Each structure stands twice: as C-alpha cells, then as structure tokens.
Amino acid sequence: xxxxxxxxxxxxxxxxxxxxxxxxxxxxxxxxxxxxxxxxxxxxxxxxxxxxxxxxxxxxxxxxxxxxxxxxxxxxxxxxxxxxxxxxxxxxxxxxxxxxxxxxxxxxxxxxxxxxxxxxxxxxxxxxxxxxxxxxxxxxxxxxxxxxxxxxxxxxxxxxxxxxxxxxxxxxxxxxxxxxxxxxxxxxxxxxxxxxxxxxxxxxxxxxxxxxxxxxxxxxxxxxxxxxxxxxxxxxxxxxxxxxxxxxxxxxxxxxxxxxxxxxxxxxxxxxxxxxxxxxxxxxxxxxxxxxxxxxxxxxxxxxxxxxxxxxxxxxxxxxxxxxxxxxxxxxxxxxxxxxxxxxxxxxxxxxxxxxxxxxxxxxxxxxxxxxxxxxxxxxxxxxxxxxxxxxxxxxxxxxxxxxxxxxxxxxxxxxxxxxxxxxxxxxxxxxxxxxxxxxxxxxxxxxxxxxxxxxxxxxxxxxxxxxxxxxxxxxxxxxxxxxxxxxxx
Numbered sequence: 001x002x003x004x005x006x007x008x009x010x011x012x013x014x015x016x017x018x019x020x021x022x023x024x025x026x027x028x029x030x031x032x033x034x035x036x037x038x039x040x041x042x043x044x045x046x047x048x049x050x051x052x053x054x055x056x057x058x059x060x061x062x063x064x065x066x067x068x069x070x071x072x073x074x075x076x077x078x079x080x081x082x083x084x085x086x087x088x089x090x091x092x093x094x095x096x097x098x099x100x101x102x103x104x105x106x107x108x109x110x111x112x113x114x115x116x117x118x119x120x121x122x123x124x125x126x127x128x129x130x131x132x133x134x135x136x137x138x139x140x141x142x143x144x145x146x147x148x149x150x151x152x153x154x155x156x157x158x159x160x161x162x163x164x165x166x167x168x169x170x171x172x173x174x175x176x177x178x179x180x181x182x183x184x185x186x187x188x189x190x191x192x193x194x195x196x197x198x199x200x201x202x203x204x205x206x207x208x209x210x211x212x213x214x215x216x217x218x219x220x221x222x223x224x225x226x227x228x229x230x231x232x233x234x235x236x237x238x239x240x241x242x243x244x245x246x247x248x249x250x251x252x253x254x255x256x257x258x259x260x261x262x263x264x265x266x267x268x269x270x271x272x273x274x275x276x277x278x279x280x281x282x283x284x285x286x287x288x289x290x291x292x293x294x295x296x297x298x299x300x301x302x303x304x305x306x307x308x309x310x311x312x313x314x315x316x317x318x319x320x321x322x323x324x325x326x327x328x329x330x331x332x333x334x335x336x337x338x339x340x341x342x343x344x345x346x347x348x349x350x351x352x353x354x355x356x357x358x359x360x361x362x363x364x365x366x367x368x369x370x371x372x373x374x375x376x377x378x379x380x381x382x383x384x385x386x387x388x389x390x391x392x393x394x395x396x397x398x399x400x401x402x403x404x405x406x407x408x409x410x411x412x413x414x415x416x417x418x419x420x421x422x423x424x425x426x427x428x429x430x431x432x433x434x435x436x437x438x439x440x441x442x443x444x445x446x447x448x449x450x451x452x453x454x455x456x457x458x459x460x461x462x463x464x465x466x467x468x469x470x471x472x473x474x475x476x477x478x479x480x481x482x483x484x485x486x487x488x489x490x
Contacts, residue, residue: 093120133171162213
C-alpha cells in the first residue's frame with residue numbers, strides 16, 4: 001500500500017504524521033500558521049506564512065529538520081499560499097486583494113495583480129489555470145500563460161477568463177475535480193460563509209488568441225452552519241463539509257425510480273444539474289464529531305477522512321462507517337489547528353522511490369532528490385522583485401543561499417570550467433526567464449518544435465545549475481574543513 005502523510009498547521013508550527021499509523025514523521029516546523037491556507041508543501045519543501053508578520057519561512061521536508069532554511073519578507077500581508085505545478089511556482093493571496101506569483105527556482109516575482117475587492121482567502125490550480133476566492137464572495141479563474149505574459153499584456157490589467165459569482169458571503173474553500181479544467185468536463189467546488197457549497201461545471205478553451213471560460217452552476221448544497229472547508233473524493237461522488245455544526249457527508253449520486261419502457265426499477269443518477277437545484281436534507285452527519293470543525297482532508301483512496309476541530313483535536317474517520325478510527329494526541333495540537341493537508345509521502349519520509357505508486361501520479365521532482373534518504377539542498381530562492389525603469393529590466397534580490405556538504409565533485413568542477421563559455425549561462429536568471437515567457441507566446445512556427453526547444457533549454461539549464469551548485473558546495477566544504485583544522489591545531 002502506498003504511504004500517505006498528513007500535515008497539520010497549528011499556532012506552534014507544522015506537524016507531519018503518518019496517516020495510517022498516526023506516528024509523527026516531522027515536527028517543530030516552528031512558524032505559527034494562522035490561516036486556513038497558511039502553508040503549502042511539495043515533495044521537497046514546505047512554505048508557510050508567519051502569522052504575526054509578512055514573512056515566509058521555507059523548511060526542508062526531512063525527519064529532524066526543524067529550522068527554516070530560508071526566511072524572506074513578503075511585499076505585503078499574505079493570507080494564503082498555494083504551490084503550482086508541483087512547486088515550480090508559488091502563488092500567494094494578499095490581504096489587499098492581490099495575487100502574487102513567484103518562480104521558486106529563481107525566486108523572481110513574476111507577476112502581481114489586483115484580483116479581489118477584499119482579501120484573497122483561497123487559492124487552487126489545475127492544468128495551468130489558477131482559481132482564487134476572496135472576501136468579496138467571488139471566485140475568479142485566471143489563465144497563467146496570459147497573466148504572466150507581460151509583453152502581450154503591456155499596460156493592460158490582468159483579467160479573469162470567467163468569474164463564479166453565486167455566493168453571497170466570503171469564500172472559504174476551493175477544490176477542482178479530477179477531470180481537469182481543460183478537458184471540458186471539469187468540475188469546481190466552492191464553499192462560503194453563506195452556509196453553502198456549490199458545484200460548477202467549468203470549461204476552459206482556447207479560441208486561437210486567448211483562453212476563454214464558461215461556467216455553469218450544477219448544484220447548491222445548503223448546510224445548517226458556516227462551511228469552513230470541503231473535501232471531495234477522486235470519483236467526485238461524495239462531498240465532505242467541515243462546518244461550525246460538525247461534519248456532513250453528501251452523496252452526489254442517488255438511486256431514482258425509472259418508468260421508461262427500456263429500464264424498469266431504480267437507476268443511479270446525479271443530483272441536481274441545474275442552477276436552481278438546492279439540497280439541504282440529503283446530508284449525512286458524523287454523530288461523534290465536534291461541533292466546531294475547521295478543516296477536513298481526504299485520503300487518496302477515499303477510505304479515511306481527517307478532521308480538525310477548534311479545541312485542537314485531530315481525528316481520523318472511516319468514511320464507510322463514519323466511525324472514529326484514531327485520535328492524534330499531541331500537546332502541540334492543543335493551541336488550535338487551522339489547516340490540514342494530505343499527500344503521498346516523499347521518499348525521505350518513507351515513501352516509494354518510484355515516480356508512480358499504485359497508479360497515482362507523483363509530481364515530478366529532481367532525480368537526485370527522488371532517491372536520496374535525506375535532502376541536503378533546496379531549490380527555492382528567496383524573494384526577488386522586478387522593476388521596469390526606462391525600458392530596462394533590472395533585478396534586486398535578498399540572497400540567502402543554503403550550503404550543505406556533499407560528496408567529492410572534482411569531475412563536476414572540471415565540467416563546470418568547460419561550461420563557463422556558454423552563450424546563455426544559468427546565472428542570468430532574468431534573461432532566461434524572460435526568454436522562457438517569450439517562447440510561450442504563439443508564433444508562426446510549429447508548436448511541437450517550440451516545446452522541444454524549451455525542453456532542451458530547460459534540461460541544459462538544469463545541468464548547468466547542478467554543476468554550479470556542486471561547485472559552491474565543494475568550495476564551502478573546503479573552507480569549513482580548513483577552518484576546523486586550524487581550530488584543532490590551536
């Protein structure tokens with residue numbers, strides 16, 4: 001069986017547990033998480049917003065690593081974080097209503113734009129499409145390729161391709177179904193403080209010049225209290241809602257009587273299907289759950305549900321019987337749990353070494369890290385801002401590199417010397433990123449050829465980056481060894 005982990009955000013830090021056994025795998029990621037989406041994690045790192053000030057803390061997802069490897073300031077107060085494309089991009093929602101996106105490999109702030117009239121409360125993404133929900137009760141859908149293309153936009157503002165405006169109060173949670181938004185059959189689930197969870201059919205298409213979207217409201221699930229969080233299983237047959245009145249399960253399919261000539265008896269059919277479909281009596285309540293449930297998260301196979309209540313109680317439920325299987329008892333949880341996140345365990349926390357496990361796809365990670373028992377470096381650069389002055393693009397950065405001893409790299413140093421004469425060295429991140437964005441714009445050439453060229457350039461840049469990093473670590477290791485020898489002699 002594949003291994004899953006559950007990350008729990010509290011006022012005292014982020015704790016990581018084994019979902020099936022309940023044992024703690026990583027502890028003491030010591031930044032207080034205040035929001036319901038105050039941290040995001042990938043196979044290699046965890047990024048969290050400091051509850052007390054606009055500062056981001058980045059931790060390596062290892063056993064025993066408790067200190068932040070990188071700490072950098074945000075340009076404004078941030079409410080929620082979301083990792084896009086397995087951590088290649090970091091999206092943040094600000095209290096001012098802006099959405100900001102960084103490239104984690106270079107640390108450059110790619111784009112920031114006004115998205116909502118109130119604070120951005122929730123973010124999620126699928127297939128290059130970003131969804132944001134805010135206190136203005138709206139959910140906006142953004143095409144990342146259009147939002148990040150500064151040359152095509154020019155002085156124009158970033159606009160959503162479609163907006164979902166069915167809620168009457170602030171958005172609390174967003175989730176995208178497994179079909180994907182570019183398939184034409186994608187479904188989006190939104191929850192708000194207006195006691196409702198809405199199911200939408202969202203279609204994102206490209207008309208030859210830009211992306212356009214169409215949204216259709218399918219169902220409205222009405223609950224007796226504010227909906228704080230939602231979880232949807234992989235088959236999109238069940239919706240689990242964490243409300244101020246407890247946990248509720250809604251089955252999206254039900255048996256209905258059929259009187260047609262070809263079919264007699266009962267037939268399984270989906271609920272609703274129209275904008276005026278409202279369901280308030282079809283929910284199944286978990287009888288033993290606390291009343292003030294703030295977060296829920298579902299295992300990959302849908303058999304286990306994890307819930308967190310305001311007193312700091314984290315419970316694991318069997319979804320078939322709705323019985324509590326285990327309660328995670330930890331004094332660190334007593335300060336209050338704000339967020340839950342379940343994902344496949346990475347290799348360094350006991351997960352499988354392969355990229356695919358039991359038919360479930362794991363986001364692509366660096367091959368060197370995929371087989372390592374413990375990560376020793378982190379590919380996450382701190383904040384970098386771009387300024388446009390007099391038509392010239394300049395870059396300023398707050399550098400905070402992470403150095404760790406590695407194995408001997410004499411061969412890599414020799415290869416690095418031979419690579420110094422490259423026409424486009426990796427150190428020129430601004431030029432490389434600008435070239436990448438330009439290459440994404442439609443041209444008269446073949447799309448397949450452009451993709452092949454981009455992949456070839458990315459592979460070359462990754463090799464060059466690996467050699468540069470190893471050289472830096474080798475020099476650092478030599479300096480530390482020399483200093484230790486001198487100290488022992490004295």
